[in-house]
Amino acid sequence: MRGTTLITGADGYLGRRLTAALLADGDDDLILAVRAKDNAELTAKQDRLARQLGQDAVGRTRVTAADLSLDDALLDIDTRAITRIVHAAAVTRFNVERDIAQRVNVDGTVRLRAFAARCDNLQRLAMLSTLYAAGRRRGDIHEERFDDAGFVNHYEWSKWAAEDHVLDAVGDLPVSVLRLPTLIADDDSGQVTQYNAFHNTLKLFYYGLLSLLPGDGTTPLSLATATFTTSAVTRLLDPAIAGGIYHICPDPADTATLDQLIDIAFTVFERDAGFRRRGLIRPLPCDQESFEDLLDAADLLRGGPIHQSLSSVSPFAHQLYLPKTFRNDALRAAWPGYAAPDPIALAETTCIRLIESKWGRRTQETP
Numbered sequence: 001m002r003g004t005t006l007i008t009g010a011d012g013y014l015g016r017r018l019t020a021a022l023l024a025d026g027d028d029d030l031i032l033a034v035r036a037k038d039n040a041e042l043t044a045k046q047d048r049l050a051r052q053l054g055q056d057a058v059g060r061t062r063v064t065a066a067d068l069s070l071d072d073a074l075l076d077i078d079t080r081a082i083t084r085i086v087h088a089a090a091v092t093r094f095n096v097e098r099d100i101a102q103r104v105n106v107d108g109t110v111r112l113r114a115f116a117a118r119c120d121n122l123q124r125l126a127m128l129s130t131l132y133a134a135g136r137r138r139g140d141i142h143e144e145r146f147d148d149a150g151f152v153n154h155y156e157w158s159k160w161a162a163e164d165h166v167l168d169a170v171g172d173l174p175v176s177v178l179r180l181p182t183l184i185a186d187d188d189s190g191q192v193t194q195y196n197a198f199h200n201t202l203k204l205f206y207y208g209l210l211s212l213l214p215g216d217g218t219t220p221l222s223l224a225t226a227t228f229t230t231s232a233v234t235r236l237l238d239p240a241i242a243g244g245i246y247h248i249c250p251d252p253a254d255t256a257t258l259d260q261l262i263d264i265a266f267t268v269f270e271r272d273a274g275f276r277r278r279g280l281i282r283p284l285p286c287d288q289e290s291f292e293d294l295l296d297a298a299d300l301l302r303g304g305p306i307h308q309s310l311s312s313v314s315p316f317a318h319q320l321y322l323p324k325t326f327r328n329d330a331l332r333a334a335w336p337g338y339a340a341p342d343p344i345a346l347a348e349t350t351c352i353r354l355i356e357s358k359w360g361r362r363t364q365e366t367p
């Protein structure tokens with residue numbers, strides 16, 4: 001029987017792609033929940049989604065306003081119709097303030113869980129989380145519930161706390177927690193439309209605004225594309241596949257280390273005449289204590305390029321001193337023959353596209 005899937009954060013980077021994938025591959029009706037402060041913003045978001053999704057969306061989608069930080073979010077949705085929920089909404093900045101992370105990422109998830117509990121025909125409640133809900137843990141990280149190991153930023157903490165609320169409902173609700181890696185490109189071509197800490201840090205290196213490399217070079221960094229992640233999420237939404245906790249990431253053996261990624265980035269940079277003209281050397285590794293000293297000193301500067309560049313790196317840099325390996329055995333069992341992108345090839349094509357587009361400036365300038 002044809003079902004109805006509710007997607008929160010449906011106009012976000014992944015929400016949009018998941019919506020398009022569910023329209024192309026399934027026959028569910030889709031309710032697209034977006035944050036909108038008034039009718040004008042809702043209409044603008046509806047129009048943008050209609051343009052992005054095209055003909056496939058006509059007759060199968062309904063866009064609704066739902067600010068998950070508010071108690072009355074989701075009240076106008078008919079709970080009887082809902083068969084699946086994909087929770088993609090969140091404030092995703094690594095430097096998100098604690099109170100905003102609490103209101104949106106944690107309390108918003110609690111509201112969604114309460115809504116899910118009223119959906120009598122629900123077959124799946126899938127929350128998109130992050131591998132870094134693991135926080136300050138090191139070593140092998142399995143697809144299991146985490147306890148509080150401390151966190152390097154409020155974003156990580158809030159995704160862990162949200163997971164914890166969702167996992168409390170196991171037994172009552174068909175819950176899945178899908179922990180995602182860092183997405184560095186839309187697809188294997190290396191094209192980037194969503195810029196994050198990975199791209200911003202490389203930009204600092206490319207322009208010579210950061211000459212130290214925080215982190216332990218042996219730290220594995222789990223990277224992937226939006227295409228790979230969208231395929232994995234849509235597969236795991238199939239009610240025939242067991243709920244539970246999944247790490248949507250490349251195999252441990254196919255995960256590049258910080259040192260390998262810096263090497264490939266600088267190999268690409270050094271092929272670029274503009275970069276060579278600046279005569280920059282590769283960044284010097286920096287141990288954790290020296291990095292802390294540097295952050296303290298930069299705090300005293302209160303402004304200027306050094307302060308700015310360090311404050312863009314500091315919300316996640318501590319993770320680079322906490323090597324961990326994400327196991328993905330449950331994912332592999334649920335998705336035999338899956339193929340994650342090769343990390344070195346992906347990092348290389350992504351760096352090439354970053355230089356070509358000047359980190360998105362050229363694409364934006366083109367009409």
Ligand SMILES: NC(=O)c1ccc[n+]([C@@H]2O[C@H](COP(=O)([O-])OP(=O)(O)OC[C@H]3O[C@@H](n4cnc5c(N)ncnc54)[C@H](OP(=O)(O)O)[C@@H]3O)[C@@H](O)[C@H]2O)c1
Nearest residue numbers: 009011012013014035067068069089090092128130180183
């Ligand atoms: N992309 C990644 O690399 C990555 C990695 C690991 C985990 N994840 C997880 O995957 C999910 C989707 O990420 P994404 O990259 O698509 O993020 P995104 O592009 O930042 O999208 C987040 C969405 O959440 C919405 N949102 C924010 N505050 C809201 C509120 N108060 N009420 C309702 N909706 C709200 C945003 O709407 P506005 O834009 O209007 O605020 C946006 O539509 C998130 O849960 C994120 O934690 C992503």
